[in-house]
Amino acid sequence: MTDAERAARLRDAARRAPATVDLEELGPHLAADSIEARARALETLGRLALAGRDVESYADRLDRCYGDRDLLDAPVRLSTERDSEAWVQPRALAFAVAALALTGAVDRGDAIRSAVNAYENQHPEFDAEMRTNTAIREVGWGFASVVIFTDGYVDVILSLVDRDDDTVRRVGASALSDVAEEYAPIRDEYPDETPRLVADAAERLATDSHPRVRYHAAFALTEYAMDRPELVRPRADVLSAALRDEAALVRKEAAATLGFVGAADAVPALRDLAETDPDERVREAAADARESLESERE
Incomplete structure (x- = not known):
């Protein structure tokens, strides 16, 4: 069995029964050579955080991911309803950062600024303003996807838009605009x-x-x-x-x-x-x- 296949099994367990996942199995997958394994491990980490598992010991792993250009591009498919054909697809890193930040497993301001900086560095061909706008939209969509996927965390998102830090506030505002744009088409109703x-x-x-x-x-x-x-x-x-x-x-x-x-x-x-x-x-x-x-x- 490949690293990607083992990581997929762990991810599937986190989807079905997150309480049964052995957290010690997650570490090797986050450091695997396979991009598929690393992306699936990040999804697992985010899902476990949203399920209430104590994942703070893995918070420092995010620091190693910010420079991983492959992870910055890797998507995560999240079904919003069991039988729905609609999917929200954040990037794996943005999803994990959002999940850990929204649940309080990491410092929200630090995590948001680090993620925005990582996505800014992903597009050196853009001018500075476009890099920042693009990065904020990417991270904001990660936060919005968690709100849509879980039908929760609105209070936390609103608290981001109250911050003095422009970057954090912009990510929160971007997430709220994405919720406004995507929630009804995905759910067929307004929250x-x-x-x-x-x-x-x-x-x-x-x-x-x-x-x-x-x-x-x-x-x-x-x-x-x-x-x-x-x-x-x-x-x-x-x-x-x-x-x-x-x-x-x-x-x-x-x-x-x-x-x-x-x-x-x-x-x-x-x-x-x-x-x-x-x-x-x-x-x-x-x-x-x-x-x-x-x-x-x-």
């Missing part, structure tokens, strides 16, 4: 926490100092507004104010969301944005929203 997530996104959009956090908040509101406009409509004042945001992507999402929620009072501001905004994407979004709102009046 009970949706009103709270809408309120938090509106607060971030109105107050956060980082433009990428505001963008993720605005994107989350757009996703919720497309199918649950009644939950976002009371936030029209925040969205209207965001039409003047310094970040073009924030203005774009705010304009689109105003159209989805039927905010007729925003038509004059949208018309002005469609005619004068320096960014073509913003102009197009504002024009589409204005046309939608005006057609509703007829």
Whole structure:
């Protein structure tokens, strides 16, 4: 039996009966020559953490994984429901970091910063801003996948968006926007926490100092507004104010969301944005929203 096959057996045991897994078997697989074995061992580690096993003794193993370029690319397939054909696929390292961070097995800030730095180094061909944005989306999706997969940890994700550290806050905001985008298509329903997530996104959009956090908040509101406009409509004042945001992507999402929620009072501001905004994407979004709102009046 190969290392990959032995690691797969351990992973399958962690899926079926995590309490039965011998933690001592995990170490050799995390250090195996086979990339398949290492990736499966990381998935096992994450699943055991989520099942409540004490995996803190393995926390330092993550430090050895951050420079493993193969692991950074390796995906994990997580079924969200037993009979579902829908899958969420985070990267193995991002999933393990998220699972250990969300369950408190590692320091959340340190783990997030280390993971973002690892994924930044994965794309030297990008400029600095794109490397960081890409890395944050990768790590954020790892956190979102755990929330979707377990139907939990929303409180922890929201606590990340309260942090002073920009990187941690951005990962939390990215995760929340991914939950907004993917939860309903995967589950065919919105989580009970949706009103709270809408309120938090509106607060971030109105107050956060980082433009990428505001963008993720605005994107989350757009996703919720497309199918649950009644939950976002009371936030029209925040969205209207965001039409003047310094970040073009924030203005774009705010304009689109105003159209989805039927905010007729925003038509004059949208018309002005469609005619004068320096960014073509913003102009197009504002024009589409204005046309939608005006057609509703007829």
